[in-house]
Amino acid sequence: MTPVASAEITRVGQQSGLTDCFWLATVSPKTFNMLIPDSAVTYWLAQYKLPAGAKLSLHGQFPFARHMSFNSYNADGMPVDRLNDVMIQAQGNVANPYQAGALRQGPRQDYVVDVMAASDQQLRNADAERSGNTLFSQSASGVHQLWYRVYVADQGKDNKGGVALPVPVMTLADGQQLSGQDLCRQTVVPEGVLRDLRLPAETVKQIYAIPGASSPAHPAQNPPHWNAFFNPALSVTNALIGTPYENLRSKQDETRRGGFYSTLDNTYMSAYIDQRLGQVLVIQAKAPATPHTYHNTVVMQAAQLRYWSLCKYRSLADTAVDSCLYDEQVPVDKDGYYTIAVSTAGNRPSNANEACGVAWLDWGSAGDGIGNSAGGFLAYRHMMPSPEFYAHSLFATKNPGDEESVLAEYFPRSRYMSRADFEKTACKK
Template sequence: MKIMKMSSQLGALVLCSLALTAAAQPDLSKIRPRVEKIPVADMERVGKQSGLTSCFWPATVSPSTFNILIPDSGVVYWVSQYRLPPGASLSLRGQFPKARHISLNTYDEAGQPVDRLNDLMMAPNAGSANPFRPHARRDAAQRDYHVNLTQAAVTAGTRVDDASRPTNTLYAPQDAAVQLWYRVYVPDQGADLKGAVPLPVPVLQLADGRRLEGDAVCGEIVVKEGTLRDVRVPTEALKPMFALAGATSAYHPAQNPPSWNAFFNAPLSATNLLIGTPYEGIRARLDASRRGGFYSTLDNTYMSAYIDRRFGEVLVLRGKAPTTPRTFAGAQVMEPAQLRYWSICKNRSLSDTAVDGCLYDEQIPLTADRSYTMVVSTAAARPANATASCGVAWLDWGAAGDGMGNAAGGFLAIRHMMPSADFTQSLFATRKPGDEAATLGPYFPSSSYTGKADFEKLGCKAS
């Protein structure tokens, strides 16, 4: 999960560049995210309603709990925040869930990713098995693990050397409140959202020799205030970017056909709003190195496209799907695949960071050669043949649009997770803006607008 953040340095750079090309321009320096702490009372109320939280994990992000920070509906995100007293150490004991993927991630106080420990990096306890490893039995009865959270001089933007990482060690920044996120992707059919196992349990070793577990840990280290933070660009600051003079698209920032752009870093991604305007050339002057976004994970990367159904009430996507493990029905073995997970989501905007709907790999009908056809529309405009039985996936556009007054707007995001070493056509293989189609090849989606009636003329098996 990510939110694309405009830095003050980016605002200054764009303003300087615009001054060279136009006499008047929006004040882009105002496009900065606001960070609002979700009140503890709200976290407790939502947690009680959902039944998903615990003392150590007091908040969740999901479409049904806190639909913020551009989530993926195939995932539930648990959030904790703690501060260790001097001389203390923290670990987590847990069980590998019945699910597609899990990970633990630490962040600094600004929400930038510091480190992660994904399931492949986690060794099971003696006598237990890790069901996420290639060819492993997913139905193992003993599936326990123990992870150490070690505070060290680690910072966002600098990857920990996995080769020298001690077994089952997740690093956290020193001298600060640590934000810790736990992700569970695609629980097996019949399992709860936790994957049929309890949440990881904290184990605290204090300097005086005391050892505390579970709820007893909370009063010692958990910092509930500010655990969950909503981050968004104010609508009044973002709207001028949607109305830039000289835009080539009648419904800027959406293009026809949609313009897909890989995520390299937050400042560059924010300037996708300049595409199709006299200021698009500014993007070529910006740093295109790949870095994490706000509350992103190092195991995912993305590409996105602004969309608008005033171009056509139905948006059709066609492409080839990478292989992924098919785990939902409770497969006994974790099959190797090109990606661990991929999905496509309809989101709103940087001002309203909710998700309206997602489809993940197993939810998308495929032909024998792994081709797919997907329709994005409102429920009212859904073609009669946009059904799984007709070989067509349907993604709900939602009624909110971009969440800023344009019910026709929004953006799509495609997520790729953990490519295999021999899969060279994932989004991780992109090296610069503009090489998305060449890098992904058949896995790059063709995208076009049409009408409901026109798509229905294709009949069943419209792919």
């Protein structure tokens, strides 16, 4: 866990124009491309001291976007609590624009979120323990980490979704209030606000080079092997699949808990991929319904998921994202099924385009980022399933290996092909 230098954070923040004295850093492909981000999201990071008896309030407006949330983390980057958009009550007893059926356009509604230190009891059952717009935070050192996320800002809006960043106000135990530069000078802790979490490259290379692997492009399998995320340690052992040590995975803890700086509103599954197994990776499944918002939709739609995406990453030693597709960018046929072709730009099939009903995901040129230009991995995200869809969402996976049975027709069936063979599947518009 290596802290990014404060001077570099300041330089990137000034260059991007996205940060201020409280929201110190951003994670995104154009700023700090690390920690396995989604390219349709901007993540803002804050780190501050919360004195005993103090309360931090965030005064903001709901952005024009698909989703927004606040998330608190412990010193190890594990999620503590989250407060997402539909959990936040707008001021003035007006409708929350993220509720299904609510108007999304028009004047922005104000909100106030209170961030408070929590007891273990409160954290064990946070949703029942919280009152109002409260986000719980916990820190043994007295230094708290807070992330703010905005997904898919509406067309014509900036990364912030057309509103200002939430404004912090701290109320101390004696009633004194701090805001603006005073709050930043007295409470913000810039050192270590952004920490680069990755495995050493040599360690990952050694895992990939385990003797006796069945695949010539290990850790990639043919067809790709999709693994739901349960916890960081188990995720590392995905690279043992197809080796003589695969059975060690069954001895690992399978408890579902957050990953490094993950959000409790999302869960994932991943698959190693490699172009040596085929020029084009073809992925097909039924698309979960989501509320399409990018084109300034007037009313928030009810849907099976709030958001889903497919992203190509490098490795656990280079945690940058190369490209993503999110739900609205993926055309579907009359029955709701999609086809995604993953390839480099040079191997992109002529029929991998919207006119042919095919979404194209750029494999990029970095490969796994640690020497194999053909490698990498994909991650498939599900966010906030509806009660009706939960049983077919990634949240419903209980054990490694039940991904396909749970997702059923929504499972991304994947196979390698040559570019020429994919182009034989018709449509060359």
